[in-house]
Amino acid sequence: MTALKRGMCVGSCPCAIRGKLISLTGRTKMSKRFTNNAVTAKCGIVLLSLCLVEPALAGERPSSEPEQHAVPGVTATPPPGQVNRYTIPNYTSQATAATRSFVGLTILNNSAVTCNAAVSFQYAFGTTNICVINFSIPAFQSAIYCSRAGHDPLTPCSVSCSPELTFNTGHAYVSSDNVSGCQNIAVDAQQYFTRDTADDLIESQSKLTVTKFNQPNKGD
Numbered sequence: 001m002t003a004l005k006r007g008m009c010v011g012s013c014p015c016a017i018r019g020k021l022i023s024l025t026g027r028t029k030m031s032k033r034f035t036n037n038a039v040t041a042k043c044g045i046v047l048l049s050l051c052l053v054e055p056a057l058a059g060e061r062p063s064s065e066p067e068q069h070a071v072p073g074v075t076a077t078p079p080p081g082q083v084n085r086y087t088i089p090n091y092t093s094q095a096t097a098a099t100r101s102f103v104g105l106t107i108l109n110n111s112a113v114t115c116n117a118a119v120s121f122q123y124a125f126g127t128t129n130i131c132v133i134n135f136s137i138p139a140f141q142s143a144i145y146c147s148r149a150g151h152d153p154l155t156p157c158s159v160s161c162s163p164e165l166t167f168n169t170g171h172a173y174v175s176s177d178n179v180s181g182c183q184n185i186a187v188d189a190q191q192y193f194t195r196d197t198a199d200d201l202i203e204s205q206s207k208l209t210v211t212k213f214n215q216p217n218k219g220d
Helices: 014-018 037-057
Strands: 082-095 100-109 115-123 131-137 142-146 167-177 185-194 202-207
Touching: 082 115, 082 185, 100 115, 100 131, 100 167, 131 142, 167 185
Parallel strands: none
Antiparallel strands: 082 100, 082 167, 100 142, 100 185, 115 131, 115 167, 185 202
């Protein structure tokens, strides 16, 4: 069915163009140009039908018109001079009487130059950074970024959020310097659950998903 253009309920019927609009009660008189009862009845039906269906069809587009999609914007602002490289879709960092957990991200600098790399944490339903940890990693070395301070022998955090994330579930972005070579970082993310307040005895550990920035994962 051909989509109707907005305004057809007024312009498509000659009764509405050359005469007055037909009242549903029949009290409004037509102009002299349309005095034939058959034409009046037919035009009234067409006009009423178009006016009733037009609001529902107004939002339809012809098949030849491309559909418009919102372009997603960058939702994490990295430190100056850096660009986002990876996304961690989900993590949790807790320090309550019932549960203790934190996330540890290892970033390996695969380049021959020193690179600054950062992790930006956000709440699950948020789009602003609640913690940004920035650290300088020498060539071919790695650093561990933590949402809370972990300890040996569990994981020796190189840098952690301050203040620590103690009641937070969300996502994170990994960025590095926007210079040649610093795009060659490798990222591993681990979720830790601990059994003591010192956070040095592990209860469980799992590998978190890491995806390229602004790209979907593969269903893993």
